[in-house]
Amino acid sequence: MDMQAITYEFGGKSFTGYLADGSRGRPTAGVLVAHEGGGMTGHPKQRAQMLAELGYVAFAMDTFGYPIESREQAMATITGLMGDLPTLQGRARAALEVLRAQPNVDPARTAAIGFCFGGTTVLELARSGADVPCVIGFHSGLGTSTPAAKGAIKGKVMVCLGADDPIISAADRETFVGEMNAASADWQMLLLGGVGHSFTNREVDAMGLPGFRYDEAADQRTWRAMRGLFDETLGPVG
Numbered sequence: 001m002d003m004q005a006i007t008y009e010f011g012g013k014s015f016t017g018y019l020a021d022g023s024r025g026r027p028t029a030g031v032l033v034a035h036e037g038g039g040m041t042g043h044p045k046q047r048a049q050m051l052a053e054l055g056y057v058a059f060a061m062d063t064f065g066y067p068i069e070s071r072e073q074a075m076a077t078i079t080g081l082m083g084d085l086p087t088l089q090g091r092a093r094a095a096l097e098v099l100r101a102q103p104n105v106d107p108a109r110t111a112a113i114g115f116c117f118g119g120t121t122v123l124e125l126a127r128s129g130a131d132v133p134c135v136i137g138f139h140s141g142l143g144t145s146t147p148a149a150k151g152a153i154k155g156k157v158m159v160c161l162g163a164d165d166p167i168i169s170a171a172d173r174e175t176f177v178g179e180m181n182a183a184s185a186d187w188q189m190l191l192l193g194g195v196g197h198s199f200t201n202r203e204v205d206a207m208g209l210p211g212f213r214y215d216e217a218a219d220q221r222t223w224r225a226m227r228g229l230f231d232e233t234l235g236p237v238g
Contacts, residue, residue, distance in 0.1 A: 085124055092130075093125065109234045119136075
């Protein structure tokens with residue numbers, strides 16, 4: 001499926017995301033897709049295309065505004081945004097508005113998903129009070145310097161995590177559970193035994209990072225769980 005590059009602005013900076021339209025000219029739900037710490041690779045574009053094949057309009061947002069060329073650059077970029085959550089949240093909101101402005105998207109039926117740092121991004125979108133029916137993080141970073149206020153999270157939250165993830169510890173999970181409960185959020189956590197980090201990304205094994213590995217079964221299970229929550233919150237499509 002062909003993708004449309006869309007350039008948009010936020011905070012005086014230019015971003016280029018990629019739209020995959022599976023609407024076939026009919027009103028449908030929209031899904032925002034937030035990329036990993038490696039930036040706009042093929043992975044978020046592929047996920048947007050997979051969503052379009054299901055009948056959604058999907059927009060792979062550009063969180064950084066420039067390509068990532070090294071792990072050091074990626075870490076510096078992520079650290080900077082985690083220290084400036086209003087900017088991270090604002091970039092996600094700007095991309096959400098691009099999605100909602102598409103002619104075949106029902107703006108009341110929009111979700112946001114993200115992978116790794118993209119999961120962090122969509123969780124921050126939810127913490128900011130954005131009016132989205134659901135957000136889903138896959139092998140998502142859970143931490144924040146500004147936990148959600150009570151009642152701030154308007155939609156349903158799902159995080160899908162590997163029990164053997166070297167980045168997201170059991171303590172991180174417990175802190176997140178406490179935050180979600182204190183915020184009175186409707187949340188769920190799918191924890192997958194024997195699964196590490198980046199389990200949805202087929203390209204991660206080539207990086208040779210300990211504890212980072214693709215897991216086909218976990219990928220398929222969490223994708224099905226996502227579709228179930230979409231059916232519950234966005235209604236049928238396709």
